[in-house]
Amino acid sequence: MPDHRVPTPVRRVLESRRAFPMLLIAVVVGATAVDASAGPGLHIAMFTGIVPMIAALWCSYRWTVAVAGVYLVCLLFVQVFTVPLWSTASKAVGIFSAVLVSVFAVALCRVRGERERLLARTSMVADVVQRAMMRELxxxxxxxxxxxxxxxxxxxxxxxxxxxxxxxxxxxxxxxxxxxxxxxxxxxxxxxxxxxxxxxxxxxxxxxxxxxxxxxxxxxxxxxxxxxxxxxxxxxxxxxxxxxxxxxxxxxxxxxxxxxxxxxxxxxxxxxxxxxxxxxxxxxxxxxxxxxxxxxxxxxxxxxxxxxxxxxxxxxxxxxxxxxxxxxxxxxxxxxxxxxxxxxxxxxxxxxxxxxxxxxxxxxxxxxxxxxxxxxxxxxxxxxxxxxxxxxLAGPSAPEPGSAEEPPLPPR
The missing domain is CATH 3.60.40.10 (PPM-type phosphatase domain)
Structure with a gap:
């Protein structure tokens, strides 16, 4: 049964193979554009590290790689061009964090895909066994x-x-x-x-x-x-x-x-x-x-x-x-x-x-x-x-049990 607690437009976006990852990419790019236009006093893009994780849970492996790649490029841009007053060590830590988040998101998506394929195979076997036990109406x-x-x-x-x-x-x-x-x-x-x-x-x-x-x-x-x-x-x-x-x-x-x-x-x-x-x-x-x-x-x-x-x-x-x-x-x-x-x-x-x-x-x-x-x-x-x-319902007449005309039982 559909989950009526999730509004229909939101559910459609979540179920779309292309619209949802494109929305995530737009969020990362938009945050980076805001940082670039606002100057070094604003760092919204630093909080977009959750976006690749969301992609790892909801998107395909290829789209997760794409979202993580866009996130990594945008964070590199922010660290190199929008925060010139930061020390080299601070920038290195920021870049390392972005790389770590991107790699972890891709690895998480791969593990999720393997689990889903295993579940699909198990469900298929269970479905065949259940159909064999109980004939389908x-x-x-x-x-x-x-x-x-x-x-x-x-x-x-x-x-x-x-x-x-x-x-x-x-x-x-x-x-x-x-x-x-x-x-x-x-x-x-x-x-x-x-x-x-x-x-x-x-x-x-x-x-x-x-x-x-x-x-x-x-x-x-x-x-x-x-x-x-x-x-x-x-x-x-x-x-x-x-x-x-x-x-x-x-x-x-x-x-x-x-x-x-x-x-x-x-x-x-x-x-x-x-x-x-x-x-x-x-x-x-x-x-x-x-x-x-x-x-x-x-x-x-x-x-x-x-x-x-x-x-x-x-x-x-x-x-x-x-x-x-x-x-x-x-x-x-x-x-x-x-x-x-x-x-x-x-x-x-x-x-x-x-x-x-x-x-x-x-x-x-x-x-x-x-x-x-x-x-x-x-x-x-x-x-x-x-x-x-x-x-x-029975069609042709069947003999009374125990009568002389009772047909021989089928062999076991």
Whole structure:
């Protein structure tokens, strides 16, 4: 976000590659001209030693050399021609000081440039790793468009303690959104373990309950290893959804907040499959997790989110009214709705999120629409997208788990 504390004209000058160093050179030359015209009684140029240092912090290496060179020439001129009454020793000290300032400014700029290049390389590697861990939105899975946004509470990070995934499996389409205890970079380890276990189990386990069990086991192993290393153990809330066949959908919540079902102009808060503890705390009760059928009708679509959205506070301390916003924007498509919600959330909180915030908008693509483009590309079409029932997201019918017609599992 731009820093509004700096006036726009000043910010433009600072960001300009040429205007700012030229301004610094003009300051040095102007001070020297004033000294030359005023005579030996005025020595303004002596105070311009800060100018090369400013150039070293803000300008490129070449422009810093230019500013330092102009400063050195001007100070030599002042010492030789404008202070004839000074002793030779005083002039020598002044010239030595100017040389020292110029050399130090150039060296400082070189060191800064090397640090910036190292930071750029490190940031590039970190960005690649983060993209590999969490697929970038929007997603297209089995004819379903998953738009949304992901905002990490830690500045400079693409991901944090929220996780999500959408996969096409032999058992239909399966979706997952989760929230790790904590926020930012410290929560990434636990989130990665749970996410990786979901990606594996979703293709090989016939029920959401079995997938949740695998995720629980993966997190338990992570917490055991964390305790051995003196790292904080964590729990994870998660919401699992699947559409195994047309007209059927199931949900299982592991302590996660409800999701929203949009039906025409009505927004319904759904609590299907609730009652389970978060992942990592299931051993406290020993009770098996149980999913439940999801109530889906024609023209329904889904909005999943983490509590970083619903518990975001405005300047007056009020929680973000997600349901009210959805009710007013049911006419928007998935991508437009996600952009509108992200912009509105930023305005509501003043850009000061206290927790990672993730929101997914799930809706099936119409059969005649081209596949959604990869991130970084824009698609323009004059055809209006027609919503398809959420209950038909899975496409072809999938067999009941455990039935005789159940397809063989893919090899590991």
């Amino acid at each position: 929007p997603l297209t899975v089995g004819g379903v468009r998953v738009a949304g946004f992901y905002v990490s509470a830690q500045e400079g990070a693409r991901i944090g303690g929220d996780i999500y995934e959408a996969v096409r499996t032999p058992y239909g389409l399966r979706f997952m959104i989760g929230d790790v205890q904590g926020k930012g970079m410290p929560a990434i380890g636990a989130g990665h373990e749970v996410l990786a276990s979901f990606r594996e189990a979703a293709h090989h386990k016939p029920s959401l309950e079995m997938i949740a069990q695998r995720m629980e086991e993966a997190l338990a192993r992570y917490n055991t290893q964390s305790a051995e290393r003196g790292i904080q153990e964590r729990f994870v809330t998660a919401l699992l959804l699947e559409t195994p066949a047309p007209g059927r959908a199931r949900a299982l919540s592991c302590g996660h907040i409800p999701y929203y079902l949009v039906r025409g102009d009505e927004v319904v808060e759904c609590h299907d499959g609730e009652g389970g503890l978060p992942l990592g705390l299931g051993v406290l009760t020993g009770e098996p997790r149980r999913g439940a059928p999801a109530d889906c009708e024609a023209d329904d679509w889904l909005v999943l989110c983490t509590d970083g959205v619903t518990e975001a506070r405005g300047r007056d301390g009020e929680f973000y009214p997600l349901r009210d916003r959805l009710t007013g924007w049911t006419h928007l498509g998935p991508a437009d709705l996600a952009r509108a919600l992200e912009a509105d959330l930023t305005r509501f909180t003043g850009g000061r999120l206290k927790d990672d915030a993730t929101l997914l908008v799930v809706r099936r693509l119409p059969l005649r629409q081209e596949p959604f483009p990869e991130p970084g590309w824009e698609a323009r079409t004059d055809r209006e997208a027609v919503p398809v029932p959420v209950s038909e």
